[in-house]
Amino acid sequence: MANTPDYSWPPMQDRKVMGQRIKRADGPAKASGRAKYSSDLNPKDLLFAVYATSPYAHARVTKIDTSEAEQMKGVAAVHVSAPAGTEIQWEGSEIAAVAANTEEIARDAARKIKVEYEVLPHLVNEDDLAKAGANAVAGGEEVVGDPDKAFQDADAVHEGSYSIPVITHCCLETHGSVVQWQGDSIMAYPSTQDVTTWNNQLSPNVKVPAANIKVKMDYVGGGFGSKFGPDAWGEVAARLSQKAGGRPVKLFLDRSTEQKIAGNRPSAFAKIKIGGKKDGTITVFQAQSWATGGFTGGGSPPIPYISKQNGMPNYRLVHTPVHINAGAARAWRAPNNQQASYLTCAAIEDFAAKIDMDPLEVFKKVVEYSPKVRVDTYKLQLDKAAELADWKKRWHPRGKGPGGTVKHGMGIGMAAWGGGGHNSQCRTTINPDGSVLVEIGTQDLGTGTRTIITQVAAESLGLPYAGVKLAIGSNELPKDAASGGSTTVGGVSVSTRRSTLNALAKLFEVAAPALGVEPDQLEAVDGHIRVKGSPNKSLTWASACKKIGAGKISEMGEFNSRQRAPGMNDQGVAGIQIADVSVDTETGIVKVNRYVAVQDCGLIINPRLAESQIMGGIIMGISTALFEQRVMDEQTGRMLNDDMEFYKLAGLGDIPEIVVHLDIRDENDKRGVIGLGEPPAVPICAAIGNAVANAIGVRVPNMPMSPDHVLDALAGRSA
Amino acid sequence: MSSKKTPEPARPKSGFSRRGFIRGVGLGSGALGTGLLEKEVTAAPAGAASVAGPGPVPITLNINGKPTKLTVEPRVTLLDALRNHLDMTGAKRVCDRATCGACTVILNGKTVYGCTVLAIDAQGKDIQTIEGLAAPGKLHPVSQAFWDNDAQQCGYCTPGFVMACKGFLDENPSPTLQEVEHGLGGNLCRCGTYVGVRKAVLEAAKAIKAQGGKNG
Numbered sequence: 001m002a003n004t005p006d007y008s009w010p011p012m013q014d015r016k017v018m019g020q021r022i023k024r025a026d027g028p029a030k031a032s033g034r035a036k037y038s039s040d041l042n043p044k045d046l047l048f049a050v051y052a053t054s055p056y057a058h059a060r061v062t063k064i065d066t067s068e069a070e071q072m073k074g075v076a077a078v079h080v081s082a083p084a085g086t087e088i089q090w091e092g093s094e095i096a097a098v099a100a101n102t103e104e105i106a107r108d109a110a111r112k113i114k115v116e117y118e119v120l121p122h123l124v125n126e127d128d129l130a131k132a133g134a135n136a137v138a139g140g141e142e143v144v145g146d147p148d149k150a151f152q153d154a155d156a157v158h159e160g161s162y163s164i165p166v167i168t169h170c171c172l173e174t175h176g177s178v179v180q181w182q183g184d185s186i187m188a189y190p191s192t193q194d195v196t197t198w199n200n201q202l203s204p205n206v207k208v209p210a211a212n213i214k215v216k217m218d219y220v221g222g223g224f225g226s227k228f229g230p231d232a233w234g235e236v237a238a239r240l241s242q243k244a245g246g247r248p249v250k251l252f253l254d255r256s257t258e259q260k261i262a263g264n265r266p267s268a269f270a271k272i273k274i275g276g277k278k279d280g281t282i283t284v285f286q287a288q289s290w291a292t293g294g295f296t297g298g299g300s301p302p303i304p305y306i307s308k309q310n311g312m313p314n315y316r317l318v319h320t321p322v323h324i325n326a327g328a329a330r331a332w333r334a335p336n337n338q339q340a341s342y343l344t345c346a347a348i349e350d351f352a353a354k355i356d357m358d359p360l361e362v363f364k365k366v367v368e369y370s371p372k373v374r375v376d377t378y379k380l381q382l383d384k385a386a387e388l389a390d391w392k393k394r395w396h397p398r399g400k401g402p403g404g405t406v407k408h409g410m411g412i413g414m415a416a417w418g419g420g421g422h423n424s425q426c427r428t429t430i431n432p433d434g435s436v437l438v439e440i441g442t443q444d445l446g447t448g449t450r451t452i453i454t455q456v457a458a459e460s461l462g463l464p465y466a467g468v469k470l471a472i473g474s475n476e477l478p479k480d481a482a483s484g485g486s487t488t489v490g491g492v493s494v495s496t497r498r499s500t501l502n503a504l505a506k507l508f509e510v511a512a513p514a515l516g517v518e519p520d521q522l523e524a525v526d527g528h529i530r531v532k533g534s535p536n537k538s539l540t541w542a543s544a545c546k547k548i549g550a551g552k553i554s555e556m557g558e559f560n561s562r563q564r565a566p567g568m569n570d571q572g573v574a575g576i577q578i579a580d581v582s583v584d585t586e587t588g589i590v591k592v593n594r595y596v597a598v599q600d601c602g603l604i605i606n607p608r609l610a611e612s613q614i615m616g617g618i619i620m621g622i623s624t625a626l627f628e629q630r631v632m633d634e635q636t637g638r639m640l641n642d643d644m645e646f647y648k649l650a651g652l653g654d655i656p657e658i659v660v661h662l663d664i665r666d667e668n669d670k671r672g673v674i675g676l677g678e679p680p681a682v683p684i685c686a687a688i689g690n691a692v693a694n695a696i697g698v699r700v701p702n703m704p705m706s707p708d709h710v711l712d713a714l715a716g717r718s719a
Numbered sequence: 720m721s722s723k724k725t726p727e728p729a730r731p732k733s734g735f736s737r738r739g740f741i742r743g744v745g746l747g748s749g750a751l752g753t754g755l756l757e758k759e760v761t762a763a764p765a766g767a768a769s770v771a772g773p774g775p776v777p778i779t780l781n782i783n784g785k786p787t788k789l790t791v792e793p794r795v796t797l798l799d800a801l802r803n804h805l806d807m808t809g810a811k812r813v814c815d816r817a818t819c820g821a822c823t824v825i826l827n828g829k830t831v832y833g834c835t836v837l838a839i840d841a842q843g844k845d846i847q848t849i850e851g852l853a854a855p856g857k858l859h860p861v862s863q864a865f866w867d868n869d870a871q872q873c874g875y876c877t878p879g880f881v882m883a884c885k886g887f888l889d890e891n892p893s894p895t896l897q898e899v900e901h902g903l904g905g906n907l908c909r910c911g912t913y914v915g916v917r918k919a920v921l922e923a924a925k926a927i928k929a930q931g932g933k934n935g
Contacts, residue, residue: 023866023867023869024866024869024871026874027865027866027869027871028858028862028866029874030866030871030874030877030878031858031862031863031865031866031870031871031874031877031878031881032809032849032852032853032858032859032862032878032881033808033809033810033848033849033850033852033877033878033881034809034850034855035874036808037808037811037875039811039812040802040808040811042802042803042806042808048803102792102803103799103803104792104794104795170909171909172811172813172819172821172873172875172876172907172908172909173811173813173873173875174813219873219874220873221811221873221874221875222873222875222909222910223873224909254815255813255814255815255816445872445873446871446872446873446874446910447872608869609869612869612872612912612915615911615912615914615915616872616910616911616912617911618911619908619911619912619913619914620909620910620911623911643814643816643818644813644814644816644818644819644907645814645816645818649819649907649909650913651900651904651905651906651907651913652899652900652903652904652906652913652916652917653900653901653904655913655914658914
């Protein structure tokens, strides 16, 4: 190939398939119930596996006897995860697993496993730092500027305590896989956000070369950051399969265990002192914060949010991770950002109320501290969001709204996120019959990855959307990477663009002689290969492909995240959201009336799916802001709401009208593609928490905005 | 209605029983309402064993109009029978205790959570699952509306939502938005597709009416 094709995106106005509101590719399969998730697979001779788990939050296994389980009719294999001597650090820890012919037998057998424990003291709650003892070790003090002097000089100082609890991912499809280990090779069908490297993570644990581990997955029932590796469960499924002579084993966690051990968002607590000028300029921020991510601690929200690295002139921070005897945290849709946004925006709103200023104006001052390239974006967004939320007319000073016992309030939340693209390889095959196959070893989490890859490929080849077939979901395909950090769309769109244009360049070479020009004089438009500037000199796509002859064209394309692709993908987005709520001061019930999101974006491949991502992030956020909280019982060490009736999720009636303003414009488009899975999920607790404070005149410091928390705040009780 | 808990007495040789009588006089479920009595009418088909189990028992389920034979333990739920024994995996197991609706199927015209109905109790009843809504390659108007309105992301809740929506529209063909929110409040989604779902249900109602009210 003589010349490297120009991979840059076609100008916005020239795009024919990209930018279209095409319906999701896997919609019919999902809406008809025919989509087969890994948990739906029932291969021949399947064994069902069930775990026996620890009822104690902290204990030592002193004796384990699996003999009765092993002798049960229908039991094919038993695996002990926690042999005698193992120290258990949280309830729900895996003790042993049984694989049997039916799920019922497996459950019975798991119950027959006799385990004796030496129960040890536990700590399962972190709200009271004083009770954490040795489980809480403060980090170093981080100081910038002269906070003490800044507080002395400040026109106003506000102090407050805030908290946001541990919540669980609560993926609807629990974590697990179907695994078959035969001889020296393993076939795995996991529920994962990472089809490409799942095998690499399993390989060392089972001593099977990664190349011998095949991974396939067509659909995944939710991940949100919690479903990357095989976990212990993938390994145990493999071991059970091997013990059972190579029969496939299905091991998916039950709901209770899922809620306890398959991931959660760390909590964050903070005592914040914030000071500034009468004009709304914040000059100093001080926080003593603590958080838990489970036994390994973790959870360190970047406060003061957005402003910390960029311009907040004075701050003092001390953070204390708290180790507790509960399941470990995992990445949760914009890790640490929700907590940081909530803690920071709550303190800012309270400061605004203290100086009797419209928080919109205070936030406009605060965003001066955001990265320089975002300052104007945030200001525009604040104005746009205020306009869409009818802020000027509907906002009122804190607690001064109209109405009787049901109070109205509005609140603002800020968001930021990275994005970029993950490593991705793509192969495009053009066949002599004109058919096109695009292959990437990626996964579609429900974000629309299938659809947008197909759109990019069709656009690049000058074909209609239906002219491209796509294969994803296997580690035998060209390597992609984990879908995390909103990096998938940035990676796959660029690898697809490059791969399809590389293939097209080859097609130009075989078609050029027939058109009597050099290959670089050709373009692919509307299903034709034609001479640039002479649209009449053309071949149809089909006749051009016939000239491929007996072979086929197959070309790779790659995006390497270490080599940026300016203009093709980018990272760094801003977002502003405004909640409009009603609070019933007699019942404590918060109802979101209307919700506005103004979202910064890059090049949008499919506005329908981009909007769905934003809606999804917001709806999930409303659920967390109103209902969600992991409840741990200090007495027993157990999770009390390890289910879905007491671990509450928002339902259809809890969701208001949501207004999404996606900032599609030329200037943003030129940045290239930016992922939107996480950015819109950041500021909901902040916006709703602030709206509730604005409504009822006092801060409800502890998320979620549940009736008990609201009534506590109204009664002046600290929860 | 204490009879619900009373073990079924041996069926008289004559075949005359209270259930047989009720069936015999031709009282439809409409006349009996939706109380326990209706459930009893259809709970035990003629000839069923009075005590089942504890081991696996052969049963016949009438699924999507087709009698389907299988052998399950009496404790097996309808959901697990469909998923684990019949490879009908449209209905999903999510909460496994009647909270989330992912396992919704339609039993004698009523939406039920498949995780809280025993397979043996579903004998003699008309079981509709999502697999029966439309022929392969075709979409039922409700499924179509879910696709058209992007009322799905990961899609794991979608089959349950579609079945709940179908059952809801069968009972209430012209719902208001408020009725939709109430009527489908028993289904949960984690990805956040509710805005699409609300639109989908209203649009499906219109589409079904446009087809002359025929809803699958």
